[in-house]
Amino acid sequence: MKRFCCSLAVALSLAVVPLAQASRASADLPGGVQAGPCVEGVCEYRLQNGLRVLLFADASKPTVTVNLVYGVGSLHENYGETGMAHLLEHLLFKGTPKHPDIPGEMQQRGISKNATTSLDRTNYFASFPANDETLDWVLGMEADRMLNANVAKADLDSEMTVVRNEMEAGDNNPVGVLMKRMRSVAFDWHNYANMPIGARSDVENVPIENLKAFYRTWYQPDNALLIVAGRIDAGRALARVAAHFAPLKKPMRTLPGFHTVEPVQDGEREVSVRRSSELSLVAASYHVPALAQADNAPLTVLGNVLGDNPNGRLYKAMMETRLAAFATASSETLHDPGLFTLMSVLPKDGDPDKVEAELLKQAEAIAAAPITEAEVTAAKQRIANAIDKRASDVNAMAMALSEYQAAGDWRLLFVQRDAIEGVTAADVNRVAAAYLKPQNRTLGRFVPTAVPDRAVIPAAPAVAALVDGYKGRAAVSAGEAFDPSVENIAARTESFVIGDGLRVSLLPKRNRGQTVALTATFRFADEQAITGRSEAGSWVGPMLMAGSKRLDRGQIAARFDALNTQAQVSGGMQGASIGLNGKRESLAEALRLAADVLRNPAFPQAEFEQLRLQAITGLEFQRKEPGTQASLGLSQYFDPWPVGHPLHVQSIDESLARLKALKLEDVRAYHRDFYGTAEGEIAVVGDFDPVTLKTELQALFADWKSPKPYAPISTHYRDVAATHERFVTPDKPNAVLLARQNISINLADADFPALNIAVAILGGDPLKARLGDRIRQQDGLSYNVGAGLSADESRTGRDDNGSLSIQAIAAPENMGKLEAALREELVRLVADGITAEELRSAVAEKKVAREQSRAADGAIAGLLSDHLYYGRDMSFEAQRDAAYQALTVEQVNAAIRKHLKPERLSVFVAGDFK
Incomplete structure (x- = not known):
């Protein structure tokens, strides 16, 4: 799962009332549910136990997203307990007494799931084809694990090593390592100094009692926002929310308060990271106000003016001149004051001093070349385009609302949009002068200064003063309820x-x-x-x-x-x-x-x-x-x-x-x-x-013909003997394993569906497939392990250059155990075959995945394009759907025995094998 991470006209001749508002106006609310504010089709409700609910109905996409946001992130962790919010995020997939196998139950229903932990919040989200039964199950499961997750010592012991492996993977990334070090130096006391992944010693040693106490404190209805978006009937959805969540009691405890305010920075700071890598970086961070503070909007515009590629100032000053290979800038939008960061990547033979000087010049000498109205207008257009695209995608809106909720209130999404539209060049130049100054910088350098020039970060106003009574604009024009069959x-x-x-x-x-x-x-x-x-x-x-x-x-x-x-x-x-x-x-x-x-x-x-x-x-x-x-x-x-x-x-x-x-x-x-x-x-x-x-x-x-007509290059199966190769990459705490066996297979072959299902059972789901269940869930060796099948395609004849591929990551010292487990599972699959239950689950997941892949316009366009090239039509998809549904255990096992040969598997590993 991926971790931590940043008004349109009504359609022609359609005067559509947003479904959420229409349902709200016409239906009685369930008992104990109180209506809250409605903005541009997004409507809030509150339960007596404190749970806030957002409904955002859109009939034009046949999917539903459920996003449950808890107001807890690395900001809320105590000394010695960093990484707890993120660790708990992992453990909530380990199940409850009522739902002992959450990943498996989600897989059976074809639910795309994920969870993320950030500085301010943790969220759990699921997306699936619109279906009242699936929605009801997801709501029931989330209500159950809100209070009844196992959070067991055995699960902690196994998942701790998985999280540690995720941490090691992050430590392979020079950008991630530098940003983590800079954040720890930029903040003296505020918990924004800590990344959600936490300290390794804390993750490895946190007592289970502490983790349970953390869970009982923060995972409660009065600290959560439930977002349900997509093709829903708002009245029925609200009734099911109330049925599952209203019985949860409002907790007696009072949520802990946090009163730490980061002091004004009093001088330049510097941090250097020395690790093995070919990549050189220079970056600078400056303290800036929270999202709710008025200066955040012009700072967002400033980040776009500086960091856009290819029209940003950094691009023109550093990339066009080939001083840097890459350069960017952005401003954080958080609950508390965060950072504005500029970063550049040097060519191998680049001059760090010149890059640093130019980067700081672009940040701290804006007064000498003020931001122009034309630059601000272009930046606002780019930002508005992104906002407009998000507003057209109800699922993207469901995810974005969680970020603004974490910053104080979901309505800030609209307030910030409006504020950005009003930003002027004078505003941008003012905030640049106020915050992008040497004594507010973490590059890191300390220079004694006789007359400090400090940047005072203004306090954010009460969020209620910004959002109470806010009505917003007309909701985005709705589309038709398209059937993606x-x-x-x-x-x-x-x-x-x-x-x-x-x-x-x-x-x-x-x-x-x-x-x-x-x-x-x-x-x-x-x-x-x-x-x-x-x-x-x-x-x-x-x-x-x-x-x-x-x-x-x-x-x-x-x-x-x-x-x-x-x-x-x-x-x-x-x-x-x-x-x-x-x-x-x-x-x-x-x-x-x-x-x-x-x-x-x-x-x-x-x-x-x-x-x-x-x-x-x-x-x-x-x-x-x-x-x-x-x-x-x-x-x-x-x-x-x-x-x-x-x-x-x-x-x-x-x-x-x-x-x-x-x-x-x-x-x-x-x-x-x-x-x-x-x-x-x-x-x-x-x-x-x-x-x-x-x-x-x-x-x-039609008229532009190539001087050389097209003919594809044919590709064919080649038997390759098994080998084992090992590459040493010093100072890399995360090792990588890749394995492959060539297979003679074409997408149109009769046994492709059976073999594809077999490989999905082996390694399709990183949490529930055999490799994930054994290597991640049971042995706790890897954060990411999976397998895939590559099948050839051809317009004429039968190209057959297919392959089985397996990939995994682990700590270098665990790579031997991981490879042994991987080979054992492959041998077991060939020897014993699959079970009827595995086949039912995999076929159900494949059915939902194929249906959902036909729900997005871009995916449909890609599918139609493929059919045009290969001389197929949608009947091919119907036949393939039918082939999956008709599979038997015997067919899949026969395909396994025919194609999968463990003795021909080649393995390649790379890492710091000391």
Whole structure:
């Protein structure tokens, strides 16, 4: 599970009342439930035991998200007990007397689950296809584990090592390590000095009695906010919430209060981390106010002005000049005063002193070059686009509301949005001068100063003064209740061919916020044509968005921002692609802009050198990374292609040599000699006019034919003998294991569904599959272990280059035990096969996963595009669904015996094996 982490017009001719408000107005509230404020379709209710409930109904997406937020994070931990909130987050998946196997029960119902712990809060969230029975089960389970989780010593002992392994994985990341050290230096007394992962000694030694007491204190209804969002009937949902949560008694205890206020920083601070790595970083952090304080909004805008890529000041001053390979800036939005941080990544031969000087100049000398109104307007547009996209996705809103609740109240989400819209350049320059100053900085340097110039952090006002009576704006325009079934998608999709070979599928539907997703893939060239030119071919794609003959990189990004469209134009050796996620009103213009970028790239020399610098820096960094070493070793061992072949796996040194020898003219020539758009696939799903779009697609793409017609490179199974390789990566406390066995399998093969289910039972769910249950849940050796099946696909013939892959992480000293357990489970699977119960659970999970994958516009577009390429239609999905449902234990076991060969498994491990 991932841990710690940062008003639209009503649809055409539709005057839709938000479902949550409509239900609220027409239905009586359950007994003991009190109505609270309603803002833009989000409505609050309160139970007598103190539980706050938010309902956000949206019929346009066939999913439901339940997000239970507790007001407890690392901020609330005591001395010697750091990491307890995060550790408890793990243990709540260990079950209750009523629900002894929460991951298993979730898997059976096809529920996508996760939980996160941050500085201010812990949340547990589940997402699933809209279903009253599943919603009722989730609500009942969450009400049960709110008070009745086992929190047992045996579970603590096993999960402690898993959490420690997660900590070790984080310690492999230079950025994460530096940020953790800087935070501990920036704060003297406030608990924001501590990351949620906690101190290793605390995690390893916390008494179970302390953890139980922590649980009983904070996991109570009066410290929780329950968010239910998606395709729900608000009245029925509220009734089920009340049925499960109202019986929970309001606790007698009073929640602990926290009165520590971080003192004003009185001088520059410095911290240096010295560890084995090829990556050099320079960063600076400054204390800034809490989210509720008025200055937070202009600070958020300032972070975007400085940190945006490619129009931010840091990008232009440090990345365009190749002083740094990467640079960014952002401001925290927390319950208490947090940090504003700038960070830069140096090239391998970069000058730290020059990078540090420029980074500090960009932060602390803004008065010499004040932020302009144009910069503020562009930043506010980018922020507004992100907010608008979030508002169009009810599930994303459900998650965002938890972050603002953690900062004081969920309504701050709307208050902050409004505040950002009113920010001026004068505001941004004022907060830059007030907070981005040397004596408020943690870089870390201490310099005695005769006349201190301290930054006083203003206190935040009472949150109630900001949110009480707040009404907000009109809710985002709602869409239709789209049925994502195979039959409905097939019935509503129109497929046709433009010109000789451009295949198109269009699925128009009314969406919340009038959103639309487009994916286009254009194909060209064959194996013979690109041999010897593959390096140049792989570099055309990254250069496309670097500038066209009309617009430079920054102007392209700004134009897509103005069109409220997320866009990517990219390419590779045998194809180019366009991906758009935007709005009905701007689709045509965004598509024309993307086509111009694809057809008329400028290939500027400066951008080429900058991208090459980034690539070289990244390759040098990877030299000592365990994951890279294991992955590269495995890929080279299984590589069937000779040196010089376009698909040959290069070493880091080979990649660096070819990269340094590459000339921009080679890249230009590749685009000239191969690119075209007359052959390929385009799929569009969402809110658009199909008649207009057909004309646009014909005009933009049909006439540009590649000089070299497309032919795919065939791939075939190759029997590879088992081997075992070990790579030593000093000073890396987390080790990586990768394993592989080649398999002759194609996606269309009759036994693919059976083998796919078998591999899912072996390693699909990191908590409940056999590998996860044995290695994580029982043995406590790894935070992340899993297995996957790769099956080949082909347009003609039968390409069959498939494989079984297994990956895991662990402490280096535990890698031997982990590998032994992994091999034992694989041997047991082949020898004993699966059980009927495992098959039922895996097929049920697969059914829900496939249904849910067809609920998102982007996923549907990708699916339609694949069908166009491989000559399939939605009947393939219906047949595959039926094949999964019809599987028998005997079929799966036969596929296991036919394809899985433990003796042919190759294992590659990398870590600090002292």
